[in-house]
Amino acid sequence: MIITAVLPALSKEASIGNIVLSEIAEYKDDKQISHPYNEVKGAVLNLHQFNGHNIGVIIPAYNEENLIGETINGIPEYVKRIYVIDDCSTDSTPEIVKRLTDPRIVSVRHEKNQGVGAAIISGYKLALEDNIDIAVVMAGDNQMDPKQLPKLLEPIVEGRADFTKGNRIIRGYWKGMSKWRLSGNFLLTWLNKIASGYWNISDPQNGYVAISVSSLRKFNLDSLYGGFAFENDMMIKSNILGIRMMNVPIPARYGKEKSKIRYNRFIIHTSWFLLISFLYRISNKYLFRFHPIGIFYFTGFILIIFGIVLLLFWPVLILGLVSFTFGIALEMKEINKSQLRGL
Incomplete structure (x- = not known):
């Protein structure tokens, strides 16, 4: 897979292996960038941290031209890196990202559409190679409120969890969800509890998550499912690896975004996937x-x-x-x- 990456604040076009770094902003200083491909110099880092931890936010994006800019601009200052993974968008998503001048952005484009899971995996790989302590996933459609991010980070920073996942279906937070989406979520929640073994976790399809990089290193990322069932596969393999997972109450936030999931097909496909995954989990664990x-x-x-x-x-x-x-x-x-x- 060839990945094209765009790092802001580079003085000229450069190439490292199969990564192409293109000029999109003026040269600012001679600091070595905190990135796996750090032979290239010229990026200004936001050195802020969250309670002494380096935070990387991964934003999978496919045809998100209407909301990707708003999503990125809302990322808090304490986040060190913003990994925007464009899954071969056919709209103006990549051009919008290129115009953003935030020096924390690492923009990566898949040459072929591979699915949301594959986009997240690409972001995880970058976070693993970078100086990141906690990797967070936020959708590119601005569904996930960045003001809620500390709720996901604090249990990991305090050592109470390795992996945190937002939960929209408690405390009345589900009120922003459609009835169809809510019904499907309840069904998949119960199936996922059985398949994953995380009986304390609800709202498994919630993609607003954070995981310590030390836990992330335990995974064979290339073995994870690359499609919409990625969240379920991640949970099942987390259980096998003994990773402590915690639910965090976070309100649903729906606005101008349009879901790309076909729910009839998704629920049937995911239910079958969960059955097979249950057998895989109990066998291996x-x-x-x-x-x-x-x-x-x-x-x-x-x-x-x-x-x-x-x-x-x-x-x-x-x-x-x-x-x-x-x-x-x-x-x-x-x-x-x-x-x-x-x-």
């Missing part, structure tokens, strides 16, 4: 180690399937549900222990 949780889950799953196939043979079905419920109870106990260790 529990079953191969003969852990009781995996045995209860797997036995329950098989008995439930047999009970349904045998035209609702109730004794088998009930036995399967009991076994599966034991698996849930044991896993919830494990999660509580993990969360307590983070306090």
Whole structure:
């Protein structure tokens, strides 16, 4: 994959490997840029931090010409880097980003449209190579209020969590959501709880997240799903890796943006993905180690399937549900222990 990157405040066009750095602003000083490809000089950094931590914000963008400028301009001053990942937009999104003069911006363009997950992965890779402590994801359509960002950062900074995720469906924060979106969210929340094992997490499709870079290094990023189910895959693999995840109440904010998700297709596709991912998770985390949780889950799953196939043979079905419920109870106990260790 060839990526074209545009870094503000460069004095001339330069090239490093398969990265092309184009001039879009006047030369300002001779500081070495805090970027993985730091052989190039000439960028002015915003040296502000959040409680001593370097924050990088990743903004995946596909045809966001109406709101990308507003989104970037709203990023707080304490953020050190803004990674704008243009997923091969066909509108004026890349031109708008080029005109912005904020020296914190690193603009990257995919030559082919690969999906929102792939755009986030590209941003994560840059954050891993840069001097970043916490990586945040914010959509390019201005749905995510930057004023809420400290809520995501504080639990990680304080050592209470490794990964934080916004939650729009508690405390009445869901009121900005359409009924169709809310119904689909509730369904996917319950399916995702089973698939991911994070029974304490709701609103799994919320993409307003923050993760410590030390936790991010545990992932094989190239193995993550690149489409709209990226959030679910990230959660499932976080659970396997033992990453502490926390929900943070954040209001829904909807305005001029238009969702690119086709909900009928998305819910069906994601539900199937979650079923396969559940089997993958319990196999890798529990079953191969003969852990009781995996045995209860797997036995329950098989008995439930047999009970349904045998035209609702109730004794088998009930036995399967009991076994599966034991698996849930044991896993919830494990999660509580993990969360307590983070306090």
